[in-house]
Amino acid sequence: CSPLRSPVSSAVSGLELSMEKAQHKYVGLPVTCAILICLFALQHYGTHRVGFIFAPIVCIWLLCISMIGLYNIIHWNHHVYRALSPYYMYQFLKKTQKGGWLSLGGILLCVTGSEAMYADLGHFSQRSIQIAFISVVYPALVLAYMGQAAYISQHHSFENSYHIGFYVSVPEKLRWPVLVIAILASVVGSQAIITGTFSIIKQCSALSCFPGVKIVHTSSTVHGQIYIPEINWILMILCLAVTIGFNNTKHLANAQGLAVITVMLVTTCLMSLVIVLVWNKSIFIALGFLIFFGSIEVMYFSASLGKFHEGAWVPITLSFIFMVVMSVWHYGTIKKYEFDVQxxxxxxxxxxxxxxxxxxxxxxxxxxxxxxxxxxxxxxxxxxxxxxxxxxxxxxxxxxxxxxxxxxxxxxxxxxxxxxxxxxxxxxxxxxxxxxxxxxxxxxxxxxxxxxxxxxxxxxxxxxxxxxxxxxxxxxxxxxxxxxxxxxxxxxxxxxxxxxxxxxxxxxxxxxxxxxxxxxxxxxxxxxxxxxxxxxxxxxxxxxxxxxxxxxxxxxxxxxxxxxxxxxxxxxxxxxxxxxxxxxxxxxxxxxxxxxxxxx
Known part of the structure; x- marks a missing residue:
């Protein structure tokens, strides 16, 4: 739910800059809930009717954040590129020690959403996603974050803590156009999460790892575009519950960070098995892969666990519930088949x-x-x-x-x-x-x-x-x-x-x-x-x-x-x-x- 809700809430947060903090609850939360309800209510129509505008929206958004980032780098601090060196990461952890280690959980928000691209394979192939990420998405994100760092390096004091974010680094004359583009891009991002969820549930159901659900193909030409009513409404209820229940960006960030790093850590472990069992490579290659990437992910994972009581318990609870449902269904299905055979x-x-x-x-x-x-x-x-x-x-x-x-x-x-x-x-x-x-x-x-x-x-x-x-x-x-x-x-x-x-x-x-x-x-x-x-x-x-x-x-x-x-x-x-x-x-x-x- 957090990866689905976060793009919308992050985009809407731009409205808060021009308001007092006491007014936030009257604008941010209702607007976020309204966008989420509309998004889920329109799922049964499918994306093939409006899918042609997704690519232009995303391209405009990536171009926008990269240009703003480049402007901030040139205007505020053109030496910020030095932060790409691992030396500064080491110095940061050495100086801040435990506080810096715990802050790694928040840094995970910089990469959240990347795992959703690979879950949305119903729309795109693996190769197309890899090419798009390496050549377009990754450079745009690096420029955007470097631009924010350049701006913050020259603005150490803020009037309010909630003024720290993406929109404060956007030139004032461009904030409203950027806000509109951000909301449209957030809808596209959330749609990718929903579609990826539908694809995963369909595959789990086909493998008898999830109870039977109704699968509706919304397009006669693109087979990957599906709609699952039960999952759609369950997702909507969970997203609204998390949005209204927390109403705290920090807690939602902690929840999303733990969910994302857990997915990455599990993927790394499974990938090491694929290297040995599927690709028939040496076990030493698999161990090298596991140690190199696993050590980095374990560090981030441990930092996220430190925020368990600050919202990180949500993904653990939800994952446990769904794991129980899938395990019970799979166990019962196997027992039923064994009875048939006997x-x-x-x-x-x-x-x-x-x-x-x-x-x-x-x-x-x-x-x-x-x-x-x-x-x-x-x-x-x-x-x-x-x-x-x-x-x-x-x-x-x-x-x-x-x-x-x-x-x-x-x-x-x-x-x-x-x-x-x-x-x-x-x-x-x-x-x-x-x-x-x-x-x-x-x-x-x-x-x-x-x-x-x-x-x-x-x-x-x-x-x-x-x-x-x-x-x-x-x-x-x-x-x-x-x-x-x-x-x-x-x-x-x-x-x-x-x-x-x-x-x-x-x-x-x-x-x-x-x-x-x-x-x-x-x-x-x-x-x-x-x-x-x-x-x-x-x-x-x-x-x-x-x-x-x-x-x-x-x-x-x-x-x-x-x-x-x-x-x-x-x-x-x-x-x-x-x-x-x-x-x-x-x-x-x-x-x-x-x-x-x-x-x-």
């Missing part, structure tokens, strides 16, 4: 039922979601035991988010057969990267049916025998046979997107109706044609979705901590989080939820 139904049990599976087979396609990549989920046996009827074509669908940014379309679908071909049982695994944008429901339906048909056409029908454990999956790309044709306008009853993500640009009241057909000119043998025709007939009859609705309970005899975590914390998060990703757009008339109690 209680999955043997494929031999299914095969012993015969082609009819011992139940009445009705027309249509039954799409059964499962987290398992092999075996039969327990919800299927639970369903057929209580309702002995099912569809003529069964598809066990597993949607997986893999720990890579993107999955190529030709590698997205893995299709296999369960049992002999007359059983009409298929397994489809759909893989998405944590930064992939999933198709809408109609597009996903086309891809799903086409991948199964292509699997049948390319030789899947030759798998007549089956031995448990020998199930094979094939990577299927777009089929060589077009299996649908577009008809007139109308609503399409089809499967949902395999994600909770919604693209605002693709929502329309009327859409083209797709009719799945098998072309007569397709060069396939009679047996394959028969299986393909069964698939097309089943699709024309309709597709139903069988979703598992689990309730987690700790086993009897579990420890007290486990009972609290599973029965209360995890269940609370599950009930208040978004449903399964594939359930976002499923027609309610085509959905059946099967409830089960998981004893973990």
């Amino acid at each position: 209680n999955k139904v043997s494929v031999n049990w299914l095969l012993n039922l015969g082609p009819s599976l011992g139940i009445v087979r009705v027309r249509g396609i039954g799409l059964i979601h499962t987290e398992l990549m092999s075996g039969i989920p327990a919800i299927f046996s639970h369903f057929v035991t209580n309702l002995p009827a099912f569809h003529q074509v069964l598809v066990f669908l597993c949607v997986k988010s893999v720990p890579v940014p993107h999955v190529e379309p030709e590698e997205r679908f893995l299709v296999g057969r369960i049992g002999p071909k007359e059983y009409r049982l298929y397994r489809v695994i759909v893989r998405y990267g944590y930064r992939d944008v999933q198709q809408d429901d109609l597009e996903f339906e086309k891809e799903l049916i086409n991948s199964i048909a292509e699997f049948i056409r390319s030789g899947g029908a030759d798998q007549n025998g089956f031995v448990e454990g020998s199930e094979k999956l094939s990577s299927i790309s777009s089929g060589a046979i077009p299996l649908w044709e577009e008809g007139g306008d109308g609503e399409v009853d089809g499967p949902a997107s395999p994600n909770k993500e919604i693209n605002q640009q693709t929502v329309a009241p009327q859409r083209k109706k797709a009719r799945f057909v098998l072309p007569k000119s397709a060069q396939v043998d009679a047996e394959v044609r028969s299986e393909l025709q069964d698939l097309m007939d089943a699709r024309e009859a309709g597709m139903s979705f069988i979703l598992g609705h689990s309730h987690m309970k700790a086993k009897s005899g579990s420890s007290f901590v486990k009972r609290i975590v599973i029965n209360f914390f995890y269940e609370f998060l599950r009930r208040n989080s978004r449903g399964p990703s594939y359930a976002a757009n499923i027609p309610h008339a085509s959905t059946l939820e099967v409830g089960m109690v998981y004893q973990v």
Whole structure:
């Protein structure tokens, strides 16, 4: 919250120069809160409509502060460049000792915001951020801070302590234009923090490290521009609470400083692991990197901890709360998956039922979601035991988010057969990267049916025998046979997107109706044609979705901590989080939820 709120409050602080200190609470705080509320309220529109003005605003701001800094250097103290020497840093710490060491926590504010650029990778690439920072941002900031130092070196006495800051070093005739530019630039900076937060939450949710949230894609062309309503309003409430509760720039600075240096220290530690495990470099190179950067960051980190009671406790408290939420969710998700694996139904049990599976087979396609990549989920046996009827074509669908940014379309679908071909049982695994944008429901339906048909056409029908454990999956790309044709306008009853993500640009009241057909000119043998025709007939009859609705309970005899975590914390998060990703757009008339109690 502090990195998000600080740009706005810092920009608004320029209004305080022309007012008495008693009047600050009537201007600074209300204006800051108003800007923050407007900023969060407009998030659902996306940044693509106004994003074109962000670059000019930032460029004007960087040019402005660099020119003002250069003016102050020339006008007030052109020898200030000597402060770049590490010698003066050593002399400062030697002379001030403990006081100078504690002041390092405040110096961190000079670099806050830099970590947000790398969190906003949804909009920019890593290389573009590095080039922009080294060639434009860093020189402008150095000139700005050197200019302030040059001004302060000639103005040791101030009328009021709150007059010490950026705006006091701005020439008086330029203060109001600079204030306007600063407020606009602060909005852009805060927007980058919000967007970066959305991107991180999306990736954590895709990796099962955060409860399910609704993800809205606000742009049909830029996939990185997303909006998460729940996170947006939580951020707004936290920012307003911190702004109103503290109303003290010093305490907010301490909170932000500790948050930033903690991120940097953790990044340095993780980077040393990347050097060894990913880049396969010598461990001595990693140790040298860790010691050089880590020693500097530990010094700043210790100085920030010294201000724990002066506002630095806020980021620690918030990080602890979010760490508990993420840990509980991840732990519960793992336990749920382990229960599914331990209680999955043997494929031999299914095969012993015969082609009819011992139940009445009705027309249509039954799409059964499962987290398992092999075996039969327990919800299927639970369903057929209580309702002995099912569809003529069964598809066990597993949607997986893999720990890579993107999955190529030709590698997205893995299709296999369960049992002999007359059983009409298929397994489809759909893989998405944590930064992939999933198709809408109609597009996903086309891809799903086409991948199964292509699997049948390319030789899947030759798998007549089956031995448990020998199930094979094939990577299927777009089929060589077009299996649908577009008809007139109308609503399409089809499967949902395999994600909770919604693209605002693709929502329309009327859409083209797709009719799945098998072309007569397709060069396939009679047996394959028969299986393909069964698939097309089943699709024309309709597709139903069988979703598992689990309730987690700790086993009897579990420890007290486990009972609290599973029965209360995890269940609370599950009930208040978004449903399964594939359930976002499923027609309610085509959905059946099967409830089960998981004893973990």
